Amino acid sequence: MINFLQNSINNKRRAYFFLALATVLVVLLTGTIKAAIGFLFIFGIPLYFMEKMNDYATTGERFTRYMFLVISASVLIFLIAPVLIIMPLSFNAEPYFTFTDGMLSFDSEAYSSRWYLDILHNGMKAPEAIEGWWSDMWNNAQWIRAARNSFFIATVSAIIATTLGTLAALGLSRPEMPQRALITSLLISPMIVPLVITATGMFFFYSSIGIAKTYTGVILAHVTLGVPFVIITVTATLSGFDMSLVRASQNMGANGWTTFRRIIMPLILPGMISGALFAFITSLDEVVAVLFIADVEQRTIPRQMFSGIREQISPTILAVASILVVMSVCLLTVLELLRRRSEKLRGMSPG
Amino acid sequence: MTTANPSIDQANTLPLKEKLAKTTAIQRRRAFLLTLPLVLFLLISFVFPIGQMLFNSIHNNKVSAVVPDFATAIQAWDGQGLPSEATFEIFVKDLAKAKKVREVGRTVGNMATRINYEMPGSRSLFTKSARKVGKIKQGPYKEALIKIDKKWANPQVWLTLQRASHDISPAFYVAAMDLKYNETGEIVEADELYQIYLNNFVKTLWLAALITFICVLLAYPVAYLLSVLPLRQSNLLMIMVLLPFWTSLLVRTTAWIAILQTEGVINDLLVYFGVIGDDGRIQMIYNQTGTIIAMVHILLPFMILPLYSVMKTIQPTYMRAALSMGSKPFYAYRRVYLPQTIPGLAAGTLLVFILAIGYYITPALVGGQDGLLISNLIAYHIQKSLNWSLGAALGTMLLVVVLLLYWVYNKLIGIDKLKFG
Numbered sequence: 082m083i084n085f086l087q088n089s090i091n092n093k094r095r096a097y098f099f100l101a102l103a104t105v106l107v108v109l110l111t112g113t114i115k116a117a118i119g120f121l122f123i124f125g126i127p128l129y130f131m132e133k134m135n136d137y138a139t140t141g142e143r144f145t146r147y148m149f150l151v152i153s154a155s156v157l158i159f160l161i162a163p164v165l166i167i168m169p170l171s172f173n174a175e176p177y178f179t180f181t182d183g184m185l186s187f188d189s190e191a192y193s194s195r196w197y198l199d200i201l202h203n204g205m206k207a208p209e210a211i212e213g214w215w216s217d218m219w220n221n222a223q224w225i226r227a228a229r230n231s232f233f234i235a236t237v238s239a240i241i242a243t244t245l246g247t248l249a250a251l252g253l254s255r256p257e258m259p260q261r262a263l264i265t266s267l268l269i270s271p272m273i274v275p276l277v278i279t280a281t282g283m284f285f286f287y288s289s290i291g292i293a294k295t296y297t298g299v300i301l302a303h304v305t306l307g308v309p310f311v312i313i314t315v316t317a318t319l320s321g322f323d324m325s326l327v328r329a330s331q332n333m334g335a336n337g338w339t340t341f342r343r344i345i346m347p348l349i350l351p352g353m354i355s356g357a358l359f360a361f362i363t364s365l366d367e368v369v370a371v372l373f374i375a376d377v378e379q380r381t382i383p384r385q386m387f388s389g390i391r392e393q394i395s396p397t398i399l400a401v402a403s404i405l406v407v408m409s410v411c412l413l414t415v416l417e418l419l420r421r422r423s424e425k426l427r428g429m430s431p432g
Numbered sequence: 433m434t435t436a437n438p439s440i441d442q443a444n445t446l447p448l449k450e451k452l453a454k455t456t457a458i459q460r461r462r463a464f465l466l467t468l469p470l471v472l473f474l475l476i477s478f479v480f481p482i483g484q485m486l487f488n489s490i491h492n493n494k495v496s497a498v499v500p501d502f503a504t505a506i507q508a509w510d511g512q513g514l515p516s517e518a519t520f521e522i523f524v525k526d527l528a529k530a531k532k533v534r535e536v537g538r539t540v541g542n543m544a545t546r547i548n549y550e551m552p553g554s555r556s557l558f559t560k561s562a563r564k565v566g567k568i569k570q571g572p573y574k575e576a577l578i579k580i581d582k583k584w585a586n587p588q589v590w591l592t593l594q595r596a597s598h599d600i601s602p603a604f605y606v607a608a609m610d611l612k613y614n615e616t617g618e619i620v621e622a623d624e625l626y627q628i629y630l631n632n633f634v635k636t637l638w639l640a641a642l643i644t645f646i647c648v649l650l651a652y653p654v655a656y657l658l659s660v661l662p663l664r665q666s667n668l669l670m671i672m673v674l675l676p677f678w679t680s681l682l683v684r685t686t687a688w689i690a691i692l693q694t695e696g697v698i699n700d701l702l703v704y705f706g707v708i709g710d711d712g713r714i715q716m717i718y719n720q721t722g723t724i725i726a727m728v729h730i731l732l733p734f735m736i737l738p739l740y741s742v743m744k745t746i747q748p749t750y751m752r753a754a755l756s757m758g759s760k761p762f763y764a765y766r767r768v769y770l771p772q773t774i775p776g777l778a779a780g781t782l783l784v785f786i787l788a789i790g791y792y793i794t795p796a797l798v799g800g801q802d803g804l805l806i807s808n809l810i811a812y813h814i815q816k817s818l819n820w821s822l823g824a825a826l827g828t829m830l831l832v833v834v835l836l837l838y839w840v841y842n843k844l845i846g847i848d849k850l851k852f853g
Binding site: 163178248273278283386399402 | 460462463464465467468469471477479483650651653654656669672673675681682689701729761786789792797810811814824827830838842
């Protein structure tokens with residue numbers, strides 16, 4: 082009898098029936114329609130996407146599978162929502178951190194790009210002037226100066242970290258490397274040691290040798306923090322590296338440099354570039370070392386955001402944040418393309 | 433035949449062995465030389481600075497640098513009653529000399545601050561006496577000094593001075609462990625009001641454990657879903673994990689402020705749906721809750737990625753086999769699937785825990801008062817209160833815990849297994 086019922090009613094239709102029942106229950110319990118809308122939203126969407134289960138699946142299995150989808154979807158929404166939600170918020174016409182009624186009713190008056198303009202204007206001597214507007218912004222606008230600092234520091238640190246890191250990764254991946262485990266853990270440790278401890282140590286030492294509050298000090302700190310990422314990515318690329326290629330090249334009379342330039346480098350280049358990007362983004366995002374070591378002169382974007390959040394919170398920060406999110410999307414795309422290319426080069430997947 | 437020519441054998445084998453040894457040695461040296469620039473760089477920019485900071489936690493010369501002669505003389509005192517007249521004389525003369533010094537780190541004020549850490553309220557005793565000590569032209573110095581301030585007759589002042597005269601002392605670890613020296617110089621528990629560090633340490637460990645646990649709970653289903661979906665769909669969903677992972681920490685913290693604040697998105701939604709009234713908005717940020725939510729969000733990818741990479745290698749046939757042999761689904765999961773995911777679980781758990789106990793930025797921005805972690809206390813002592821030795825001592829304690837966990841991670845998983853994306 083039960084079997085007959087189970088088979089005769091479509092799985093999904095029955096589930097929708099239960100959902101409707103539960104929604105009615107929610108309405109009765111909370112006394113508002115709105116709560117029921119939220120309830121329907123959270124539980125209905127996974128149901129819609131749930132694929133047809135095998136006929137022999139029991140009700141318990143179906144329920145487990147469904148709850149599993151609900152939970153997974155909620156966690157994924159939890160992960161992505163904060164990153165996405167700041168974008169519409171950054172177009173708020175009012176100086177609030179939340180959606181206004183106008184925004185919710187898609188009133189075009191409620192949206193504006195004033196906070197994006199504020200990124201350019203904040204700190205300028207004469208934002209309205211036409212003469213010399215460009216150089217005024219370039220030299221005086223706080224966010225522009227911070228962006229210049231950030232990109233300069235990140236570029237230089239990424240180049241140094243990638244050079245040193247790739248060399249070290251080449252050494253580490255050789256089979257005859259002595260004390261490999263010890264040296265690897267040393268080279269990765271800047272990622273593990275709490276940033277406050279690293280920054281404190283650097284602050285004392287760099288002050289004593291006079292490079293605190295200089296670009297040199299900040300760059301040194303960022304190279305240190307970026308190195309582990311380069312080591313990890315380049316070592317991963319080298320792990321599938323066919324050492325007989327090197328021997329073949331040496332057999333044919335190439336010296337070490339030629340072998341590196343013509344054989345090793347093209348093969349590990351995707352890994353090197355992703356390592357460099359990781360180091361770049363680490364430096365771009367780093368704020369603790371900057372807080373301890375840098376001066377006003379070396380203010381970076383994260384440092385500017387940090388004081389912005391603490392002192393004068395305004396949607397300008399959301400606008401900057403949105404730009405940074407767009408940037409991470411671009412970086413992520415590049416990384417993904419590099420990963421595919423690297424796998425293709427190593428013949429791991431047709432990808 | 434059996435004795436055939438050992439000399440030829442030797443001539444052939446020895447050089448070969450030596451040659452091999454030589455080539456291996458060269459290769460080993462080459463491999464090492466490749467890593468050498470970076471190793472040296474890190475030793476200078478990273479290891480040495482931290483070592484120096486660790487040294488700061490037991491080394492403090494604020495007394496011996498200000499009153500050097502006295503610092504040597506007081507060592508002869510047996511701690512009974514008051515020091516001798518001669519010691520007093522040296523102290524008065526040293527203090528009069530030190531008053532003129534303006535160099536940072538060597539002023540009477542620096543010494544007064546150092547003593548004040550152990551005897552709260554004693555700072556003015558030193559600064560006031562230093563101003564007046566010039567008037568004392570001749571002995572008896574003991575009476576003259578006590579005339580300036582009666583506190584000089586208190587043996588505890590001299591005991592503290594004697595202890596602080598040692599450049600190397602465990603005094604800051606004593607303070608960092610919520611202990612103090614009592615009147616007779618024994619180490620006892622500090623007053624309840626001042627017991628902040630151990631409590632904060634325990635709170636940090638507890639919060640880190642809680643955050644790790646929440647991360648496991650949230651990451652496990654997502655990692656599983658990613659691992660069983662076809663590649664196209666799982667790649668799409670993977671973006672939802674990787675995008676926040678590569679988004680700036682400050683961006684995500686800002687986003688959480690926008691979402692969680694009392695006039696924020698969540699509260700607005702709750703009010704809209706009628707769950708809470710407009711006057712009953714929930715305080716979810718600038719407290720522990722805010723710290724936990726934001727940190728779980730930031731650390732979750734560190735749990736999902738290792739779990740995912742392990743789950744991807746698990747053959748689905750194992751589970752099917754268990755089920756077809758009549759196992760209940762949950763039993764099959766517990767006995768077949770779960771044990772295979774343990775390497776990923778261990779990697780993720782350790783990594784998240786290690787990163788969580790050292791967190792600074794997020795608690796500093798959204799932690800308010802009760803959401804602060806040990807890192808924030810360290811930063812406070814380094815940047816605000818300027819009690820560098822105490823900050824260093826707290827930092828050392830944190831570092832020891834982290835390095836211990838790092839060592840376990842290395843033993844269990846191996847740091848070279850770490851991957852991103």
